[in-house]
Structure formats: C-alpha cells, structure tokens
Amino acid sequence: MLTGDKEILDLVSDSAVFVLIATLGGWVKFVMEGSWKFTRLVAILSGAAFSGFLAYMALWDMNISAAWMSAITGIAGSSGGTVLDHMQRMLVDYLAKKFGVRKTTDEQDIS
Secondary structure (H helix, E strand, O other), rough: OOOOHHHHHHHHHHHHHHHHHHHHHHHHHHHHHHOOOHHHHHHHHHHHHHHHHHHHHHHHHHHOOHHHHHHHHHHHHHHHHHHHHHHHHHHHHHHHHOOOOOOOOHHHHOO
16 A cells, blocks of 8 residues: 555656566567557557556556566556556446446447
C-alpha cells in the first residue's frame, strides 16, 4: 500500500528497469513492422513505456519474481495500445462489480 510521497517515488524508481524492458519490447514491435517513421517510433515507444509501467504497477504487490515481471512488462510493451485497451476493460469490469453498477447495452462486451 502506498502511504506517502517517498513510497511513490521509490516505486517509480524501482519500475525504471521494467519500463526500459517494456520500451525494448516496443522497439522490437517497431522494427518488426518495418515502418521507419519517427512519429511512429515515438508513438510506439511512448505506448510501450506507459503499458510497461501500468503492468508493473498492476503486478507490484503480487510478490512475483523479477524474471516474470520482466517477461510480463516486455510483452506489455510489445503489445502497447492493445494492452491498454484490455486493462481499461478489466478496470471498468472490476469497478462495476465492486460498486454494483451494471453496464449499459452500449458498454457490454460483444466478444
């Protein structure tokens, strides 16, 4: 549980290696796509870093090994925006269950 500014700063500094691994996953995706545009590179690396950081935050309190954390954040970075979409859906579902809110027809998953 985060209880103050120092803990948050420690968490951010601890996540740096995993965010770099996620960014490396984004670089791999960029190279595999073969689209050598600078704006595309920035977009992919930004999404990868953010996805990796969110994955690290989600896994932070689960007491898993650094190797598994590296693998998961790397995959999150490579997946980029796709992971963000799934994380958003999971968060909405979690909050809906926690607060007893039912989704409207427009918000229901069709998959």
